[in-house]
Amino acid sequence: MTIGNGWEPVQRVRTYEQVMAQIEERILDGSLKAGDHLPSERDLSAMLGVSRPSLRESLRVLEALGVVDIRRGGGADGGAVLLGTPGPGFVNLLKLQVALGHFSHNDVLETRIALESWSVAEAAYRSTDDDIRDLHEILDQMDDEQIDAPEFNRLDAAFHVRIASSTGNALTAHLMGSLRVAINRQMHEAYERLENWRETAKTVRAEHHRILDAIEARDADAAVRLVRDHINDFYTIGNVGGVVPTTR
Numbered sequence: 723m724t725i726g727n728g729w730e731p732v733q734r735v736r737t738y739e740q741v742m743a744q745i746e747e748r749i750l751d752g753s754l755k756a757g758d759h760l761p762s763e764r765d766l767s768a769m770l771g772v773s774r775p776s777l778r779e780s781l782r783v784l785e786a787l788g789v790v791d792i793r794r795g796g797g798a799d800g801g802a803v804l805l806g807t808p809g810p811g812f813v814n815l816l817k818l819q820v821a822l823g824h825f826s827h828n829d830v831l832e833t834r835i836a837l838e839s840w841s842v843a844e845a846a847y848r849s850t851d852d853d854i855r856d857l858h859e860i861l862d863q864m865d866d867e868q869i870d871a872p873e874f875n876r877l878d879a880a881f882h883v884r885i886a887s888s889t890g891n892a893l894t895a896h897l898m899g900s901l902r903v904a905i906n907r908q909m910h911e912a913y914e915r916l917e918n919w920r921e922t923a924k925t926v927r928a929e930h931h932r933i934l935d936a937i938e939a940r941d942a943d944a945a946v947r948l949v950r951d952h953i954n955d956f957y958t959i960g961n962v963g964g965v966v967p968t969t970r
Contacts, residue, residue, distance in 0.1 A: 728753075729769035737772050741780035744770065749789075749804070756806035760790070763801070787811035808896050817904040827957075830905055835953055837898060838882060842945035844889035845937045853888035857934050860884060864927055871913045874923055879906070881930055885937070912956070926956065 729744065748754040760766055760781075767777045781802050784790045788809015790802045819825065845853070863869070864877045879902040886898035902909075913919045929952040936945035 727769065729766070737776040738780040738783065741770055741772060741777060742783060745780070745784065754804055756804050758804050760802040760804075786814075812896075813900040813903050816900050817906075820904040821907065827908075830901075830908075831953070831957055834901065834905075835950055837894070837901065838885070838949050838953065839946045841882075841886040841889055841894060841898065842933060842937060842949045843942040844891070844894075845885050846940050846942035846945050848890050849888040849937055853884070854934070854938055857881065857884055857888070857937075861927065861930055861934065864923075864930065869923075871919050871923075872910065874919075875906070875909050875913060878909070878926065878930075879903075885933075888937075922956075926952075929955070 745754070745760070754760075761769065763774055763777060767774045770777065781790060781792060784802075785792050788805060788811030791805050792802055793800050820830065860877055860881045864874060864881070869877075883895065883899045883902055887895035889895070913922075916922050929948065933945055933948045933952060936942075936948055
């Protein structure tokens, strides 16, 4: 039996999952889109034939996944709104799965190489003057002789993510940002294992400058070669995972 505008009462087993399934179905078929408000909690629970606590549980899961934003208060601005920008759900999930060892160090390394090779090649073709200026500003901050390891690592990540964003591909930039957040602990621990991280930082900075030079010169082949060597070399020096693929 269908109740009210195509919403269907859900089965008693795993009620919250069935509520989520109906919302997901409407997102996938285009009935719901970014910026849309879901019906009020009272109305939606009646349409679905579920209790309000069960509905709230579903919405909390969707909120954690970064699909909806639960806005407090009544009126036109309140209630559950479908987000129009990527939320933290994917980042948090990837970070936990990496921490739990669901992916090997080689899986992470090879994914970085594939993603960043594509990014620098596209950046060599697509980057704008603003992109290049931003990348230079990041490297200028990394060149500060008084910088500490955590800040250096943060700027290192920012450099690679900014290259990805300069491709103009929002999904690539989001994936790169998510991956760097997920492996942040690995990178931090790698710097801590170094006998003299500042000496390694000099090498990292020099390699970053060469990568940016290649992007600025629109030399995609050189940029790809440099970023692959850069990633492999750091994983070797920092002993991140202890195994480095032979792909170059």
